[in-house]
Amino acid sequence: xxSQELKKVILNELxxxxxxxxxxxxxxxxxxxxxxxxxxxxxxxxxxxxxxxxSYEVLRLxxxxxxxxxxxxxxxx
Amino acid sequence: MLSNIKIEYVxxxxxxxxxxxxxxxxxxxxxxxFFFLIVYNLVKNNKPARVLSLIIFSFYFYYLSAGYFxxxxxVSAVINFFFGRWIxxxxxxxxxxxxxxxxxxxxxxxxxxxxYTNFLLQAISDLRGTEFxxxxxxxxxxxxxxxxxxxxxxxxxxxxxxxxxxxxxxxxLYLSFFPNVLMGPIDRAADFLPQINKEPFIxxxxxxxxxxxxxxxxxxxxxxxxxxxxxxxxxxxxxxxRYTGVENLFAIYAYAIRLYCDFSGYTDLAIGISLFLxxxxxxxxxxxxxxxxxxxxxxxxHISLSKWLLDYLFKPIQISLxxxxxxxxxxxxxxxxxxxxxxxxxxxxxxxxxxxxxVLMSIALFLQKPxxxxxxxxxxxxxxxxxxxxxxxxxxxxxxxxxxxxxxxLQIAKDMLSQIFEFFHGEVALQFVEKMPLIFGLIVIxxxxxxxxxxxxxxxxxxxxxxxxxxxxILLALVIWLIAQFKSADIQPFIYFQF
Numbered sequence: 001x002x003s004q005e006l007k008k009v010i011l012n013e014l015x016x017x018x019x020x021x022x023x024x025x026x027x028x029x030x031x032x033x034x035x036x037x038x039x040x041x042x043x044x045x046x047x048x049x050x051x052x053x054x055s056y057e058v059l060r061l062x063x064x065x066x067x068x069x070x071x072x073x074x075x076x077x
Numbered sequence: 078m079l080s081n082i083k084i085e086y087v088x089x090x091x092x093x094x095x096x097x098x099x100x101x102x103x104x105x106x107x108x109x110x111f112f113f114l115i116v117y118n119l120v121k122n123n124k125p126a127r128v129l130s131l132i133i134f135s136f137y138f139y140y141l142s143a144g145y146f147x148x149x150x151x152v153s154a155v156i157n158f159f160f161g162r163w164i165x166x167x168x169x170x171x172x173x174x175x176x177x178x179x180x181x182x183x184x185x186x187x188x189x190x191x192x193y194t195n196f197l198l199q200a201i202s203d204l205r206g207t208e209f210x211x212x213x214x215x216x217x218x219x220x221x222x223x224x225x226x227x228x229x230x231x232x233x234x235x236x237x238x239x240x241x242x243x244x245x246x247x248x249x250l251y252l253s254f255f256p257n258v259l260m261g262p263i264d265r266a267a268d269f270l271p272q273i274n275k276e277p278f279i280x281x282x283x284x285x286x287x288x289x290x291x292x293x294x295x296x297x298x299x300x301x302x303x304x305x306x307x308x309x310x311x312x313x314x315x316x317x318x319r320y321t322g323v324e325n326l327f328a329i330y331a332y333a334i335r336l337y338c339d340f341s342g343y344t345d346l347a348i349g350i351s352l353f354l355x356x357x358x359x360x361x362x363x364x365x366x367x368x369x370x371x372x373x374x375x376x377x378x379h380i381s382l383s384k385w386l387l388d389y390l391f392k393p394i395q396i397s398l399x400x401x402x403x404x405x406x407x408x409x410x411x412x413x414x415x416x417x418x419x420x421x422x423x424x425x426x427x428x429x430x431x432x433x434x435x436v437l438m439s440i441a442l443f444l445q446k447p448x449x450x451x452x453x454x455x456x457x458x459x460x461x462x463x464x465x466x467x468x469x470x471x472x473x474x475x476x477x478x479x480x481x482x483x484x485x486x487l488q489i490a491k492d493m494l495s496q497i498f499e500f501f502h503g504e505v506a507l508q509f510v511e512k513m514p515l516i517f518g519l520i521v522i523x524x525x526x527x528x529x530x531x532x533x534x535x536x537x538x539x540x541x542x543x544x545x546x547x548x549x550x551i552l553l554a555l556v557i558w559l560i561a562q563f564k565s566a567d568i569q570p571f572i573y574f575q576f
Contacts, residue, residue, distance in 0.1 A: 034372070035387055036406055036442060039399045055396045056170070060236040 002068050006045065010064070013037075013044045023065025049075060098142035098218055098259065101346040102298050102560070110350065117354065121277050128246050128273060131354070135255040139219070142259060146217040149187065150253055156183050157227040158248045161234045161241040177235045181228070188224045191216050196423035219259040221420055223252055225385055230266035232389050239267045247273045254356070256347040260340075262361040262381035269358070277355020285542030288549045290349030292541075292556045297342030299560040301523050305335050309516045314483065317493040322501035324509060325493045327520065332483065333476040334523035337365065340379070366475070366527055369467035371437050374475055382420070386413050406442055411435040421482070430481040437474065 002021045011019060014032040027033040033041065042058055045051075045067070051074040061067050090105060099106050113134050120126035140147045160180040167173050195211045202209035230248070233239035242248050251269050252258075279287075313320055313328035320328075341362040351358045361380050368374035375383045391413040398405030411432065418431020452458040480490040510517045544552065 035391065035395075036372070038392075039395050039406065040402070042396065043399050043402070055393060056236060058396050059392055060238055062238070 002064055005048070006064075006068055006071060009044050009048045010041055013041045021064050023063065023068070025064045026062065045071065051075065093141055093144040095144065099138055101343065101350065102295055114353065121355070124274065124276075125246075127277070128250050131255075132246065132250050132253060135250070135253040135258060138255040139253060139258055142219070143215075143217045146215055149191070149217050149220065150223060150258070151249075153184070153187060153223060153227055154245075154249045154252045156180070156187075157231055157252070158242075158245055161230055161248075162243075164231065165234050165241045173235060177231065180231045184224050184228055184231075188220055190214070191220055193419075193423045222261045222263055223258055225263045225382070225420075226257075226266070227252055228389065229263070229385065233265070233267050242270050254351075254358075256351045256354075256356075257358055260343050260347070261379075262344060262347065262359050263385050264358045264381065269356070272356050275355075279352065279355055282542060283352045283355075284546075284549070285544070286538065287349040287352035288544075288553060289538050289541040290345040290352070292552060294342045294345030294349060295556050295560050297338035297345065300563045301338040301519060302335050302342060304563050305331050305516065305519055305523075309513070310335055314489065314493075317489060317496055320496065321505045322497040322499070323503060323505040325496045326501075327506075327509065327517075329476050329480065329493070329497075330524075331516075331520050332479055333366070333472070334520060334527065336479060336482070337362070337527070338523060364527060366472050366524075367468060368471050368475075369464055370471055371434060371441060371474060374471060375434070375438075382417070386417055390416060403442060407439045410438045410442070414438070424485050426481050426485045426487070430478060433478055433481065 002023065002025075007021050010021065010030075010033075011017070014030065014037070016031065019030055021030070027038060042053065046053060049071060051071065053070065053074070057070055061070065099109075113130075117127070117130055120130050136147060136150075139150055143149070157180065160176065160183075164173055164176045164180070167176065191214060194214055199209050199211070230239070230241075230251070234241050247270055248266075250273060251264075251266055254264075254269070257264055310328050310332050313324055314332070317325050317328075344361040348358055348360065359381050363377040363380065365374055365378035368377050391409050394409040394412055395405055398408055401408070412435075414431040414433075414435030415428065416431070417434070418427045418429070421427045421430070449458070452463060457463045480493060481487075484490045541549070541552065
């Protein structure tokens with residue numbers, strides 16, 4: 001389940017008013033989330049939640065659900 | 078006496094001949110594949126026999142292209158199979174990384190020795206100003222493709238998105254699978270390995286798709302590629318100063334469509350042949366000249382390579398340099414396209430070709446937001462009008478880049494450009510159409526079929542699908558008859574073999 005906070009950060013970075021982000025949603029399915037913009041989203045999430053991801057942790061993410069899980073693990077949830 | 082001659086003839090036909098690889102669009106391949114299909118269908122319900130028969134045919138197919146250097150393919154399989162298991166068995170991440178680096182060094186050393194040694198030594202001796210005579214190093218065909226295939230296995234295990242296979246023969250089959258061992262697509266181990274364990278099931282749709290792909294692959298590689306090359310492109314590129322700017326420009330357009338047809342035609346054949354064996358391998362092209370930007374082009378052209386570079390080179394650099402934001406992106410782009418150029422060949426022209434795209438993509442990165450604003454202000458954002466001009470402009474950036482791709486002698490590229498800009502003679506265009514209607518017609522057919530709307534293409538595929546089996550066989554026979562009419566000369570080798 002994608003939290004409202006994470007959804008807000010992602011949509012804000014992509015200049016989207018709304019988009020149905022599910023656990024299985026993959027980056028190319030979201031308008032504007034391309035390989036060049038990907039890095040901006042990761043940095044925005046790190047800054048918003050005050051966490052630091054390791055490179056390999058980011059590289060193995062397959063979908064938004066994986067990002068949520070990684071974030072939860074960093075926040076100790 | 079007669080039987081001796083016959084045996085010798087057959088032996089000569091079936092043994093390795095340097096510089097004469099077995100092409101999918103030759104009668105010898107079609108005959109061998111036909112007999113192999115009979116054997117395969119007899120054993121396909123027994124997994125060990127199925128895998129073994131595929132490995133034996135794949136190695137024989139590769140032997141016909143590389144001779145004794147087929148052993149390199151086996152060496153690569155052994156190295157990567159054991160490194161895959163080793164990396165997966167270790168929990169400690171820094172140790173995993175050391176093993177990944179070791180595996181990378183071994184793979185790059187193998188590829189580098191055969192492909193780049195002479196280029197590197199030449200560059201060093203040029204710097205020193207000394208004479209250099211190239212070493213006699215054989216370049217095993219397809220080494221760039223199967224090395225990159227093996228590395229998808231290693232990287233995915235390292236990122237823990239793939240479990241290593243326990244079966245060495247499964248991995249050998251993945252690496253040596255004959256439809257894509259020589260020229261891709263660079264299929265992912267994660268997609269291929271699970272298919273080995275399933276009993277091959279060829280649905281009616283698969284059969285229809287395979288027939289369509291084999292027909293289109295034959296038409297593209299023989300008519301639109303080889304015929305245009307032999308009868309038009311080759312002549313202009315050899316002596317551009319003998320022709321006007323119009324002819325030079327047409328040759329550049331024709332070369333763009335020839336390169337696409339050559340490579341995507343081979344891919345069509347590879348995917349079609351795989352389907353006959355019950356395997357689905359990844360697609361490599363998606364109408365690349367419909368691209369509206371350079372980035373879009375690389376999402377549509379040689380997809381298996383561009384996705385490889387994106388996942389295993391661009392993203393790691395980009396993520397490591399993420400605190401630099403767009404400048405990190407620029408470094409990642411330039412490095413990625415430098416490697417892309419170098420992967421295509423050991424020559425400065427390939428490096429320049431790669432860097433050209435790295436620079437173009439970097440500029441586009443900084444222009445993206447101002448461009449969007451401008452389009453919105455002009456109210457042309459997301460319009461067909463804008464799309465049309467974006468496609469035309471992108472196509473010209475791509476078509477002219479292929480001059481670097483083809484020509485190691487930059488003087489010829491300069492001559493072609495000078496003819497186009499200083500000796501154009503537009504009136505020659507009409508004469509060209511009048512004197513060379515077949516050539517002009519083929520160029521037009523190439524582009525028109527490329528720009529078919531998706532719906533039309535889908536309708537053609539559906540109609541092939543609905544043909545009964547005899548109809549499919551008749552269609553295939555018709556295509557083979559047609560290409561036989563066009564084979565005016567020996568078949569040109571596929572351009573992508575040299576990589």
